[in-house]
Amino acid sequence: MLTKQLGTYGGAHPTLLGEESLVRLNPKARLFVTIFCVATLSLCPTLVSPDGKTKRIDCDAHAGPCVAYLEATLVSLEMSPKPVKAMQELTFTLGIGGEQPAANPYIDLGMVGMDMGRNRVNLTPEADGVFRGTGVIVRCPSGRRIWKATVFVPDVGSVEFVFDVVY
Numbered sequence: 094m095l096t097k098q099l100g101t102y103g104g105a106h107p108t109l110l111g112e113e114s115l116v117r118l119n120p121k122a123r124l125f126v127t128i129f130c131v132a133t134l135s136l137c138p139t140l141v142s143p144d145g146k147t148k149r150i151d152c153d154a155h156a157g158p159c160v161a162y163l164e165a166t167l168v169s170l171e172m173s174p175k176p177v178k179a180m181q182e183l184t185f186t187l188g189i190g191g192e193q194p195a196a197n198p199y200i201d202l203g204m205v206g207m208d209m210g211r212n213r214v215n216l217t218p219e220a221d222g223v224f225r226g227t228g229v230i231v232r233c234p235s236g237r238r239i240w241k242a243t244v245f246v247p248d249v250g251s252v253e254f255v256f257d258v259v260y
């Protein structure tokens with residue numbers, strides 16, 4: 094399964110290291126996070142359309158869909174209602190462009206850098222190239238609000254979108 098990580102916030106790193114998480118870290122962890130971020134930042138340019146097939150996009154889930162290319166397949170994920178809030182039923186609408194997957198795609202919800210347990214959204218066909226399902230993003234006890242949605246498209250791969258939710 095080929096995986097390409099795309100589609101996070103433009104300039105995602107400051108957001109991922111939100112104030113709330115940095116203050117809680119001890120100095121050692123803070124140093125590690127800083128080093129990790131610098132290392133990741135240096136990798137970022139390689140994620141941006143190096144071969145014309147991949148495209149890095151912003152994912153402001155409150156404003157519109159998260160969109161990315163998974164190989165040659167255009168994947169768009171819309172979460173509603175907006176703003177996207179924790180602890181309420183959300184509708185996930187996935188658009189798959191081009192050739193359709195043999196089996197239904199699905200989404201795993203999780204937090205960046207934290208195991209929140211399994212939270213899978215199963216999708217069912219709604220129309221040509223449109224799949225829909227519902228799920229709930231829980232409220233993290235730590236107060237962190239950065240979540241990720243990993244979209245699995247059978248026989249194609251997976252793509253991860255990182256976004257923030259409202260409490």
Ligand SMILES: [Cu+2]
Pocket residue numbers: 204207209233234235237
């Ligand atoms: Cu959490």
